Amino acid sequence: MNRIPDADFNSLLPPLQLNRRGFMVTALATGFTLAAGPLNAETIIRTDTEGLTAGDIMIPVGDGEIPGYRAMPAGKTNVPVILVVQEIFGVHEYIKDVCRRFAKQGYMAIAPELYARQGDPSKYTEIPKLFAEVVSKVPDAQVLSDLDASAKWAGSNGGNTQDIGITGFCWGGRIVWLYTAHNPNVKAGVAWYGRLVGDSTELTPKHPVDIAASLNGPVLGLYGGKDAGIPPDTIKAMEAALAKGNTASKASKFIVYPDAPHAFHADYRPSYREEAAKAGWQEALNWFNNNLK
Template structure:
């Protein structure tokens, strides 16, 4: 049975559909990502709109040790280079499929060590589900925020040992990963900046999700750029206003944080493999994201 937090997530992902109507047939979009990365997850269009080449990059799956647990992640970086700024790329609920891997390659082509960890892997394989409601109930709802923070800390440690300069650390995420971006910017003192794409800002406290972005927004370690859509039915604009109020009363990093709200953009407007994709907003958001990282020392 869905709690209010999960219902909000589902409403954002499938505007206009109830939880019971959320079943969508999984489409086999093959992604040539190496071992552990197969077909993309639902809901998708026929193919991703953007194809970022891996030429000149070291890219593919790596395994990150988290207290003895081997967590898979997709890594992309300029070939043969070290001392690279680091960007953590946090996925939607569908896991690290081709769209997320391509986003990591975009950062790598811009000179970053980009890492997208599989943050649901202990609970299940997000890409094996054909029904979104079932995916959320059986996998996503069982992922503790504390586990995510620990996994991201381990990812940062891996980056430091594998060519990354973690004194230049950024984090970005989409939907579910957007919410985690806010949380991690408050969790890790090394975070210089974050970019949160349409991540939920409010919610009910639970054992697994004890705090939400509005609860920690006054104490960020690095400023966060929030990229949101005014036509996002799952994230009301009044919650953005609540977050702005929290940020304005916070520390220096919180006060330096800001939002860009695209008037006609729905949820997941950056996801070029879905009907929600809005090219103009996605391209503008990407330019703002990379500029934000450079402005705040992640370059």
């Protein structure tokens, strides 16, 4: 999969969102998205900003600007970059905190709001409605282009974009695989429980299993053995596709935590599993440290 130039982006989308609807979100939500359900307050990880430059940003894209969140070591330049891709709930406090966690480890972490044109996830209280009215209308072409724009912003604001990392959760986990095949500067990815197979549609023409053989950097897949939405046979299919690919594809691997459900890293939700989450986080840091630094 090739990088999509900004000038060609609109031509790849069906004739709806951009010109008619414009940008639905111009600022990030505060707190946690309501649709995620009751907060698991006792397990929420809160990372401070001491020693960091952190906060909301605006990222220029082909048709305007989208909001995002950036965290990086204060006063540093030429910092390795990790793109952080949201769950279906958008860029809310959990994703911002993940950015700060990476920044504490010496990275510039950027999380763009990838639903900015389709709707505001923070306004929804029900997952099915959020998915139907916002998430299902987001084209992969838009996402890949916005991530390109985010990487470009990083390069102009103290980040080293020659070697990029990308991580994402749930919906974002699927995007990690796609973007790692899309951008030749991506040297490592960590996909947290992202779906690997699916139907080909106008908005989602390819899925991870379709591009597995052509990754630009190795991807670490962190998955739960009790994730009802991602059957073991789909992981096996992805492993087989990776084994037939290039060097980066063959270097990719999965770690499956047998007792973990979907969203086991989401510390603000009942699905959180501390042991698997902490083990996965350390694996992710090791993966990026070995491939980006």
